Amino acid sequence: MRIAVDAMGGDNAPKAIVEGVVMAAKEFNDIEFILYGKEDAIRKYMTDETNIKIVHTDEKIASDDDPVRSVRRKKNASMVLAAQAVKNKEADALFSAGNTGALLTAGLLIIGRIKGIDRPGLMPTLPVVGNDERVFNLMDVGANADTKPENIHQYAILASYYAKFVRGVKKPTVGLLNNGTEENKGNDVTKRAYALLAAEPEIDFIGNVEARELLNGVADVVVTDGFTGNAVLKTIEGTAMSMMKLLKAAIYDNGVKEKIGGALLKNGLMDMKEKLDYSRYGGAVLFGVKAPVVKTHGSTEKESVYFTIKQIHEMLESHVIDDLVTYFETKETPIED
Amino acid sequence: MRIAVDAMGGDNAPKAIVEGVVMAAKEFNDIEFILYGKEDAIRKYMTDETNIKIVHTDEKIASDDDPVRSVRRKKNASMVLAAQAVKNKEADALFSAGNTGALLTAGLLIIGRIKGIDRPGLMPTLPVVGNDERVFNLMDVGANADTKPENIHQYAILASYYAKFVRGVKKPTVGLLNNGTEENKGNDVTKRAYALLAAEPEIDFIGNVEARELLNGVADVVVTDGFTGNAVLKTIEGTAMSMMKLLKAAIYDNGVKEKIGGALLKNGLMDMKEKLDYSRYGGAVLFGVKAPVVKTHGSTEKESVYFTIKQIHEMLESHVIDDLVTYFETKETPIED
Numbered sequence: 001m002r003i004a005v006d007a008m009g010g011d012n013a014p015k016a017i018v019e020g021v022v023m024a025a026k027e028f029n030d031i032e033f034i035l036y037g038k039e040d041a042i043r044k045y046m047t048d049e050t051n052i053k054i055v056h057t058d059e060k061i062a063s064d065d066d067p068v069r070s071v072r073r074k075k076n077a078s079m080v081l082a083a084q085a086v087k088n089k090e091a092d093a094l095f096s097a098g099n100t101g102a103l104l105t106a107g108l109l110i111i112g113r114i115k116g117i118d119r120p121g122l123m124p125t126l127p128v129v130g131n132d133e134r135v136f137n138l139m140d141v142g143a144n145a146d147t148k149p150e151n152i153h154q155y156a157i158l159a160s161y162y163a164k165f166v167r168g169v170k171k172p173t174v175g176l177l178n179n180g181t182e183e184n185k186g187n188d189v190t191k192r193a194y195a196l197l198a199a200e201p202e203i204d205f206i207g208n209v210e211a212r213e214l215l216n217g218v219a220d221v222v223v224t225d226g227f228t229g230n231a232v233l234k235t236i237e238g239t240a241m242s243m244m245k246l247l248k249a250a251i252y253d254n255g256v257k258e259k260i261g262g263a264l265l266k267n268g269l270m271d272m273k274e275k276l277d278y279s280r281y282g283g284a285v286l287f288g289v290k291a292p293v294v295k296t297h298g299s300t301e302k303e304s305v306y307f308t309i310k311q312i313h314e315m316l317e318s319h320v321i322d323d324l325v326t327y328f329e330t331k332e333t334p335i336e337d
Numbered sequence: 338m339r340i341a342v343d344a345m346g347g348d349n350a351p352k353a354i355v356e357g358v359v360m361a362a363k364e365f366n367d368i369e370f371i372l373y374g375k376e377d378a379i380r381k382y383m384t385d386e387t388n389i390k391i392v393h394t395d396e397k398i399a400s401d402d403d404p405v406r407s408v409r410r411k412k413n414a415s416m417v418l419a420a421q422a423v424k425n426k427e428a429d430a431l432f433s434a435g436n437t438g439a440l441l442t443a444g445l446l447i448i449g450r451i452k453g454i455d456r457p458g459l460m461p462t463l464p465v466v467g468n469d470e471r472v473f474n475l476m477d478v479g480a481n482a483d484t485k486p487e488n489i490h491q492y493a494i495l496a497s498y499y500a501k502f503v504r505g506v507k508k509p510t511v512g513l514l515n516n517g518t519e520e521n522k523g524n525d526v527t528k529r530a531y532a533l534l535a536a537e538p539e540i541d542f543i544g545n546v547e548a549r550e551l552l553n554g555v556a557d558v559v560v561t562d563g564f565t566g567n568a569v570l571k572t573i574e575g576t577a578m579s580m581m582k583l584l585k586a587a588i589y590d591n592g593v594k595e596k597i598g599g600a601l602l603k604n605g606l607m608d609m610k611e612k613l614d615y616s617r618y619g620g621a622v623l624f625g626v627k628a629p630v631v632k633t634h635g636s637t638e639k640e641s642v643y644f645t646i647k648q649i650h651e652m653l654e655s656h657v658i659d660d661l662v663t664y665f666e667t668k669e670t671p672i673e674d
Binding site for chain 2: 186240246251269
């Protein structure tokens with residue numbers, strides 16, 4: 001399998017990207033990497049990896065570039081070239097830590113949607129707090145601001161396939177994010193989405209779920225419109241950051257006693273931070289396009305790059321996208337291995 | 338001023354409600370309370386307060402009753418009688434810790450909307466983390482699942498009035514919750530709401546704000562549709578609870594060292610919990626109806642009842658609703674005291 005890597009995307013590029021790729025290249029002999037970006041800057045962080053190739057380009061998309069315009073005009077940007085490589089079947093998947101909007105655009109315009117999918121969505125894997133064995137997928141977290149019930153219906157099928165074939169959950173439960181658990185709750189979109197999900201035999205729909213229960217692992221897959229999903233994901237991040245800030249203040253802005261307490265608790269608190277860091281589950285997948293297109297945080301470090309490569313490896317190994325292509329073309333469920 | 342209290346609403350009613358009212362009755366001699374509910378059960382928690390009157394009724398609305406049906410049919414329910422008292426000018430405000438949907442219904446159907454307000458919204462006051470002096474108002478958190486740009490425009494005026502005249506913020510900033518800070522971001526509703534807010538001279542609109550920044554105090558007032566606001570509020574609550582769970586695990590599920598650390602940190606952690614407990618700012622206001630209608634959490638304790646009464650006292654003292662009635666009738670801004 002071949003992964004096209006935008007080596008210039010993200011705040012710590014190319015260092016963090018290349019170092020993460022090198023980590024992954026050592027572990028996964030079956031991956032060939034093609035790194036797009038400034039060759040000399042990239043080479044600095046490489047040693048003698050034989051499964052990493054560099055395609056040099058000086059151009060890149062900045063984090064504040066207009067997504068559509070930059071993808072259209074910067075034809076030699078590292079991200080655009082990487083997407084072109086996937087389109088031209090020179091690579092099987094695309095990885096970037098760069099401009100999210102541009103990556104969505106490149107995924108849609110260059111790589112293209114799976115036939116039958118109207119709106120690919122963005123899907124991260126998030127932790128279930130208090131249960132290290134479990135995670136959940138939330139879809140869509142912002143690929144589409146305006147969402148139809150039919151889109152949410154497709155997210156449910158897409159994310160269920162991911163949970164089943166990539167994460168290995170036998171019968172993933174699907175919840176619809178809503179403003180109450182009762183069947184008749186919701187806005188116009190969720191009420192109509194509920195009916196579609198309830199009638200869908202391909203998924204294990206468990207009904208409406210509330211945002212309060214997400215991190216408790218209320219479902220293996222939670223579907224929502226991209227506007228709400230975006231707000232929920234950012235609220236989780238913001239609240240977690242605020243809590244860490246309060247915790248720091250509780251330790252350092254009090255007396256000596258609290259400082260000692262904090263020191264004794266250090267390992268426990270590091271564990272806590274690690275449990276919340278969902279980058280170890282990989283990046284957010286732009287799901288519904290013809291190849292794995294995966295995005296990590298702009299502030300990514302080499303470890304999260306490594307974890308995201310691992311995730312792409314699992315996606316490619318599982319053939320989840322081929323299965324989805326088949327399903328949406330023929331509406332036939334793949335036979336489980 | 339006279340406050341009609343639904344003494345039977347909430348998990349800890351009537352005990353917590355009556356005890357909270359008694360606390361408030363001692364402090365606020367200018368308030369007369371009318372408590373609706375089971376007289377003998379209420380009297381158990383009273384002493385010799387002269388400014389508390391009881392109106393006996395055996396009926397009440399349960400937390401799982403259908404909101405509209407229960408308000409229509411249970412004509413003698415404590416909440417319904419309290420709302421009727423406000424409608425009949427026997428009381429100036431309504432307090433309840435009961436069924437939220439029923440309270441919204443009672444507020445809308447019995448007390449009624451301010452002329453010119455299409456959709457009253459539900460508005461809590463939330464803490465700014467790391468700054469004890471500041472709070473912010475979020476509106477709407479779920480009174481309306483389907484929201485038009487015009488509703489969000491009215492929320493901005495309503496919540497600005499609250500921040501100014503009740504909270505005493507001289508020039509409250511208003512942010513529109515959106516999926517990015519750039520002007521052109523958003524879904525169809527927020528894009529159109531942005532235009533209305535930007536053109537509104539009555540408010541100090543600072544543009545789009547992201548959910549990640551809410552608890553950092555990005556604006557004094559944040560407006561959003563009720564579906565998103567509901568999801569965001571519940572995500573804040575859920576994430577905070579999950580973090581406290583992780584923190585407990587960090588202390589108790591590790592070694593002796595961590596347990597001692599936790600003991601030393603105890604006061605700091607209690608502070609932390611208190612800072613997040615937004616009930617000290619009062620309850621959520623159903624704002625846009627003809628009188629203060631305020632709801633506290635169903636699991637409320639006497640302290641939050643007290644704080645909510647204090648909040649209602651401030652609302653009545655500020656004449657914010659009279660000012661809003663005047664503004665929406667005449668579009669004339671009240672002269673500041």
